[in-house]
Amino acid sequence: MKNILYILALSIIIFSCKNEKSDEKTVVEAEEIAINYQTFGDEITDENVLSKEEIVEKYKSLKPGDTVNLKFATNVKEVCQKKGCWMKVGMGDDEAMVRFKDYGFFMPKDIAGQEIIVNGKAYVEEMSVEDQRHYAEDGGKTAEEIAAITEPKRTLAFEADGVLIPEIEKQ
Template sequence: MKNLLFLLGLGIGVITFAQSGPPAGDAKVGEFYGKDVEMTVAKNAITVKDLNKKLTKEAKVENVAVKGTVTEVCPKKGCWVKLKTDDGKDFFVKMKDYGFFVPMALVGKNVVLEGNAESKTTSVNELKHYAEDAKKPQSEIDAIKDPKTETRFLASAIKVVK
């Protein structure tokens, strides 16, 4: 009996772990991922441009709220997103402690992120990993030859605001 219960539990765990793709959902206004963003925090959110200005003065900015439009969601699990910036550079967002995932429907939505930001150099291997997750063509993955310094955001909360 113990063996049967063990195998049943193992099977459920494997099926759960093997589940791929971001969670289902419509990403409607007011929905949140991670923890909820309080309305006062959302109203005081800064732009990516303003965050980048802060990061020229400080190595890391903690407990900051940033607003922007989602341009890409990790199609593998929904474990990262990219936001549109004013200067055309990527603004990469990972979820804190891999604690939550977002649906593909988040693309094109205006959101407020809450968390910590820093300017970070991302290795070639990590850049290739993200390109693979995003299902980029192999030629694009192979073209990644240099590390990239970019603003990175570790989100504890993402809320759809528009």
């Protein structure tokens, strides 16, 4: 009888040690990648971030003059190459023009293609031919591409008060 109890106790110890080690391995694997952010503008967090799909749905319900405060993740399509004073971000099949609150901060010019998080006000605007040409020039478009802009355009717009650019580091 003592032998059975001894074997049972030894089995429990071995199995509990084995489970503890596998849990430690899982924790270590999860900690190997940490996300740090470069912050531009106001300090914001990466919590409660809408997806690109969710923001596209929000834009569909907006009319010129409407605004909605939100935070979302998207990819950068283009950045002003003069000083980083605006950027265009992906919105499904469309894109949104992002400007920065009170021109209080600017983006690095080399972030096209990166995923970012932006916080601020989403709205829809009617962009004049003159403004479209100005942004096309800042974006490095050719004279022919600029001359081809001849009509006002309904655009998705965003005034960002904070932007996070992730930096992935191995620990």
